[in-house]
Amino acid sequence: MKKIAIFCHNFYANGTVKVALTQAEILQEAGQDVHLFVFKQEGDFPPPQNVTIHYVYKNQKELKLKEQQQQLKRCVEAVEDSSGKFDLFLSNSTDCDTVVSGCNFDPCYYFCHCALKQELIMELKRGPIHFYRRWIKAKALIKKNIITVSEGIADELKNTGWLKAKSIQAIYNPFRIEDIRHKALAENDEIPNEPFMIHIGRITRQKRLDILFQALALMPSAPKLVLLTNRPERARKLAKKYNVEKRIITPGFQSNPYAWIARAELMLLSSDFEGFGLVIAESLICGTPVVSTDCPYGPNEILTGELASYLVPRRNPKALAECAVACLAAPPQLENIDIIKKVDSRHIAQKYIELCHQ
Structure with a gap:
């Protein structure tokens, strides 16, 4: 049995959150010890059953990025102190990536659910502020282990010079x-x-x-x-x-x-x-x-x-x-x-x- 940490931003209805919750459920059903670290206790989806859930922040917006990273590390370390080290960390959204990337969890994989190049182009058309906000999140993937949800995205990222990813592989989204x-x-x-x-x-x-x-x-x-x-x-x-x-x-x-x-x-x-x-x-x-x-x-x-x-x-x-x-x-x-x-x-x-x- 492996101990697996999954990071999820909230429970709001969108594809990324749905995938994170499904990951937690299917890994638990496969006999693994799954811990879901949720940044915000809010949203439409019900929490997954039979999965250990940790709510990380009371008000994330009040904290600077470094403080968010320190609080997340403390939360994870407290769980590890009480029940053992994690064998795997999975970050499931751009809103989680910027925080998780500064915590040095290992082994940690970052899911790229989007066509990154297309999103950056779209935000650039909206204006420099929109592009900068998306770019900050994209930078969190530099030199990381990345899992894409389609072969097309994997091929795109492998040809993205600035990314210099540690590894890139495609794993399709899971469906029950x-x-x-x-x-x-x-x-x-x-x-x-x-x-x-x-x-x-x-x-x-x-x-x-x-x-x-x-x-x-x-x-x-x-x-x-x-x-x-x-x-x-x-x-x-x-x-x-x-x-x-x-x-x-x-x-x-x-x-x-x-x-x-x-x-x-x-x-x-x-x-x-x-x-x-x-x-x-x-x-x-x-x-x-x-x-x-x-x-x-x-x-x-x-x-x-x-x-x-x-x-x-x-x-x-x-x-x-x-x-x-x-x-x-x-x-x-x-x-x-x-x-x-x-x-x-x-x-x-x-x-x-x-x-x-x-």
């Missing part, structure tokens, strides 16, 4: 397939009785809801679009700009999105870039077809073989609409999909455990 399929069967009175399409994601420029709504406007006979997002009011405001506000449904955060996904006719993604594309894999597990932009990185590693025909060029509402209409008319068969075997949580848990011996 049986659990997802069980939750997909749950009843929910909020779910529409009429046919609908679905999109899941934060309201950020990266997700390109402007492209999504333009595509929706180009397919007037298609079903309504459900958006499970963290800011439904902003989604509705943007939808109004493209005259599709009456064709979207915004129920807000859902603790069980799989019941929605499984009953949808189609999952739509319009992103400029992804790290992996969690909702694409989740949709396929639930038996719901996907039409996605062929963006860096992830979608083209998930939608392979015959499913590759459901990848469309980025920033092209017409192509997205046409492919969606074709998919609705003749949905693909979703059996024996290669990626589902590769992301099974039991398989991924063993890959994490192997890190202890590298």
